[in-house]
Amino acid sequence: MTSGRIWPKMLQFVLPLALSSLLQLLFNAADLIVVGNYAGATALAAVGTTGALINLIINIFLGLSVGANVLVARQYGAGNHGGVSKAVHTSIFAAGVGGVLFAAAGILLCRPLLKMMNIEGEVLDKAALYMRIYFAGLPVIGLYNYGSAILRAVGDTRRPLIFLSIAGVLNVLMNLFFVIVLKMDVDGVALATVLSQCVSTALVLMTLIRSDNACRLDLKRIRPDRYSLSELIRIGVPAGIQGMCFSLSNVIIQSTVNSFGDYATAGNAACSNIEGFVYVIMNAFHQACLAFTGQNMGARKYARIDRIVLSAVVLQFMIAFSACMLVYLFRYPLLGIYIKAGEEEAIRYGMIRMQVYMRVYFICGIMDIMSGMLRGMGYSLAPTLIVLIGTCLLRIVWVFAVFPNFKTLECLYLSYPVSWSLTALIQIVFYLTRRKKAFERNERLWQTEAA
Numbered sequence: 444m445t446s447g448r449i450w451p452k453m454l455q456f457v458l459p460l461a462l463s464s465l466l467q468l469l470f471n472a473a474d475l476i477v478v479g480n481y482a483g484a485t486a487l488a489a490v491g492t493t494g495a496l497i498n499l500i501i502n503i504f505l506g507l508s509v510g511a512n513v514l515v516a517r518q519y520g521a522g523n524h525g526g527v528s529k530a531v532h533t534s535i536f537a538a539g540v541g542g543v544l545f546a547a548a549g550i551l552l553c554r555p556l557l558k559m560m561n562i563e564g565e566v567l568d569k570a571a572l573y574m575r576i577y578f579a580g581l582p583v584i585g586l587y588n589y590g591s592a593i594l595r596a597v598g599d600t601r602r603p604l605i606f607l608s609i610a611g612v613l614n615v616l617m618n619l620f621f622v623i624v625l626k627m628d629v630d631g632v633a634l635a636t637v638l639s640q641c642v643s644t645a646l647v648l649m650t651l652i653r654s655d656n657a658c659r660l661d662l663k664r665i666r667p668d669r670y671s672l673s674e675l676i677r678i679g680v681p682a683g684i685q686g687m688c689f690s691l692s693n694v695i696i697q698s699t700v701n702s703f704g705d706y707a708t709a710g711n712a713a714c715s716n717i718e719g720f721v722y723v724i725m726n727a728f729h730q731a732c733l734a735f736t737g738q739n740m741g742a743r744k745y746a747r748i749d750r751i752v753l754s755a756v757v758l759q760f761m762i763a764f765s766a767c768m769l770v771y772l773f774r775y776p777l778l779g780i781y782i783k784a785g786e787e788e789a790i791r792y793g794m795i796r797m798q799v800y801m802r803v804y805f806i807c808g809i810m811d812i813m814s815g816m817l818r819g820m821g822y823s824l825a826p827t828l829i830v831l832i833g834t835c836l837l838r839i840v841w842v843f844a845v846f847p848n849f850k851t852l853e854c855l856y857l858s859y860p861v862s863w864s865l866t867a868l869i870q871i872v873f874y875l876t877r878r879k880k881a882f883e884r885n886e887r888l889w890q891t892e893a894a
Contacts (some may be wrong), residue, residue: 445520445742449754453735457727457758459600463591463607464723475716477618478632479709479781487781487789488705489569489629491712492697496556497549497577499690504545504585506683507537508592510675512730513737513818515596519657520741521889526671527657531593532664533671535651538589542582549578560698566705573629580637583644590647593658596734606646614639678818681827685814688831692838699842699855703792707852710792713781718800721766725808728759729815736819743889745882748820752874755812763805771801792852799856806863810834813870820881825873833866 478486511534518526553574557567591603614635621631651660700711735751770777778793810830817826841858 445739445744445747449735449747449750450758453728453731453751453754453758456595456598456600456731456734459604460595460730461724461727463600463604464727465720475712475781477622478629479713481622485565485705486569486629487712488708489566490573490632491715492557492560492562492566492701492708493570493574493577494712494715496553496560496690496694496697497574499556499687499694500549500552500578501545501581501585502686502690503680503683504541504581505588506681506686507541507675507679508534508585508589509682509733509818510677510679511537511589512592512596512733513678513821514671514674515593515658516734516737516819517741519597520738523741524657527597528659528664529668529671530675531651531658531660532666533668533675534589534593535586535660536665536667537672537675538585539582539665542585545585546578546581549581550575553578560694561701566708569629573633576630576633576637580640583637583641587640587644587647590644590651593651594647595730596737597656597658598734602650603643603647606643606650609646610639610643613642678821678823681823682818685827685830688835692835695839695842696855696858699846700852703852706786706788707792709782709786710778710789710794711796713778713789714793714796714800716781717770717777717797718804721763721770721801721804722807724766725759725763725805726811728755728808729811731755732812732815733819736816740820740881740885743885745885748816748878752812752816755816756809759808759812760805763808767801767804771797774801795852796856799853800859803860803863806860806867810863810867810870813867813874817870817874820878821885822877822881825877826870829869829873830866833869834862837862837865 475487475490478490511530514530515527515534518524518530554567554571557570557574562570594600594603617635617638618632621627621635625631627634648660651658652662654660697711701708732751732755736748739745739747739751774794774797775790778790778797782789782793814826814830838858841861842855845858846855
């Protein structure tokens with residue numbers, strides 16, 4: 444990551460990562476497709492409405508994996524193998540302890556929070572059951588995400604792809620078996636997701652244990668290192684808070700969508716999942732910026748960082764825009780995959796969201812790239828504040844100040860592209876005006892560590 448042409452290396456990093464994320468998204472897509480076709484719109488609404496709420500609860504926990512990525516990449520780029528090892532063992536410790544704590548919180552809070560989202564009746568019961576099973580598996584899910592972050596930090600995106608390929612196939616097979624053969628409902632698809640994730644987690648941990656480089660995991664050495672943990676928290680907690688607040692704004696919007704009825708909730712869930720396949724492509728460039736910037740900051744190759752952000756933006760635009768146009772072109776058959784025949788009203792609601800999003804979705808990718816770039820440079824609080832103001836606060840104001848004047852889904856969904864554009868613009872201005880100070884701060888840190 445610290446030498447040679449950027450485009451080929453970035454694509455080599457991004458493509459396996461994007462495919463890995465697509466497979467991970469298939470976990471939830473398989474849930475939605477199976478329940479939508481074999482259990483109906485109520486079950487589809489129950490599973491689909493949980494996404495924003497699950498993210499609201501676990502984003503601080505998973506945000507620490509961003510800190511793990513940046514910390515390992517920076518130490519690896521600087522050639523500090525001892526620092527890499529401490530970061531690895533601290534990250535796995537945080538994943539295990541945090542997974543248990545957030546699992547308990549999710550199980551206890553899921554039903555009250557679902558009620559706050561205007562979810563009632565049978566949808567409420569099914570959604571609560573799905574979330575409890577999902578949260579019971581959170582320690583395993585956390586270990587996978589932290590382990591994958593460590594591998595990505597040193598440039599390994601191939602093996603996580605292989606592991607998720609195996610787990611993805613198992614997830615689909617278990618979904619079909621539990622729902623069609625055993626006649627289970629949302630509990631079947633939740634159980635399939637957790638069990639399949641156990642497989643990918645075991646494979647990631649085995650890879651780290653058997654590694655012959657600085658990333659090797661020794662189970663006897665899993666304990667927190669003071670410096671590594673402080674950096675993990677400094678970088679990761681703001682990222683987690685950002686994700687939590689981001690999810691909070693989405694929960695508010697989801698609650699407003701729910702007020703339009705079960706068909707609107709089901710159509711929104713189906714469209715949101717389809718969009719997710721485009722989003723993970725864009726998010727792969729966010730992850731690339733984290734790793735590439737972190738390593739080059741560690742190697743003190745500052746001139747290369749400007750080229751990294753430009754390369755990421757251009758590549759992301761070309762790939763994401765093309766993907767958006769393909770999704771929009773095949774929007775009817777894609778929505779039909781999730782929604783069974785006879786429920787055209789749900790498809791109509793899904794179309795409303797797709798028409799607003801797909802033409803400008805690449806702006807969201809630019810926003811994520813800039814956030815990854817700033818965190819890779821060592822900024823932790825600034826990207827969080829920018830997203831809080833430009834995205835979360837704006838969406839909340841939109842729901843309570845703009846939406847009541849029109850009360851249409853089109854108006855509600857417009858809050859997304861408006862917030863993406865504002866946030867991306869602020870991030871770009873911040874990067875251009877603060878980049879030199881970040882480089883100077885990194886030089887002082889390097890000289891201190893060298894001394």
